[in-house]
Amino acid sequence: MNPAEIDNRNLDIDPLEKFGTMGPMDVAVDVKTYQLKITGAVNHPLSLSYDQILKFPSLTELVLLICPGFFANNGRWTGVSLKTLLQEARVKKEATYLDIKGAYEKGVRIHLKDIDRKKIFLAYCVNGETLPQKHGFPLRLVYEDAYGFDWVKHVDEVVVV
Numbered sequence: 377m378n379p380a381e382i383d384n385r386n387l388d389i390d391p392l393e394k395f396g397t398m399g400p401m402d403v404a405v406d407v408k409t410y411q412l413k414i415t416g417a418v419n420h421p422l423s424l425s426y427d428q429i430l431k432f433p434s435l436t437e438l439v440l441l442i443c444p445g446f447f448a449n450n451g452r453w454t455g456v457s458l459k460t461l462l463q464e465a466r467v468k469k470e471a472t473y474l475d476i477k478g479a480y481e482k483g484v485r486i487h488l489k490d491i492d493r494k495k496i497f498l499a500y501c502v503n504g505e506t507l508p509q510k511h512g513f514p515l516r517l518v519y520e521d522a523y524g525f526d527w528v529k530h531v532d533e534v535v536v537v
Contacts, residue, residue, distance in 0.1 A: 382440055384440040392503045395447075395502075396443060397510050399482070399529060405530060412424045412498075412515060414534045433456075433460060434456060439453050439520050451503055453518045454499060455518065456497060459491050462474075474534055475537060477531065478530045478531045482529070483528060498517060500514060512528075514530070
């Protein structure tokens with residue numbers, strides 16, 4: 377299944393306990409010392425604690441997570457808009473991409489223009505529950521129309537390039 381070709385609006389929401397998972401599941405993040413960094417081509421670099429992130433306006437979207445050949449899970453993801461964070465960091469005009477980085481040097485590059493056209497944000501809840509460790513706590517990239525291997529788990533840095 378190609379996520380860009382599926383209309384998931386009429387699909388049932390999968391219970392969290394039935395969600396599949398790939399990649400590292402044992403990453404332990406200490407929420408007391410955790411910081412999300414927004415760096416690179418910005419005028420105001422950010423270093424945000426988990427509590428600070430939770431104070432930003434939240435958004436909730438129904439997005440299908442597909443790991444081809446393994447599972448497809450339809451979930452209601454809640455988190456913070458990358459666009460909101462980038463406005464706070466004041467992105468420089470010459471910027472073109474975001475490099476989203478997480479645990480084990482996992483990362484993905486996203487064109488800046490895509491954050492307005494797709495459901496792309498950093499989730500801290502799924503189906504009304506705090507994001508479990510094995511699914512990327514404290515933050516996981518939700519990336520509509522992309523396969524699960526690009527849904528970076530345990531996000532700790534966004535580099536604007």
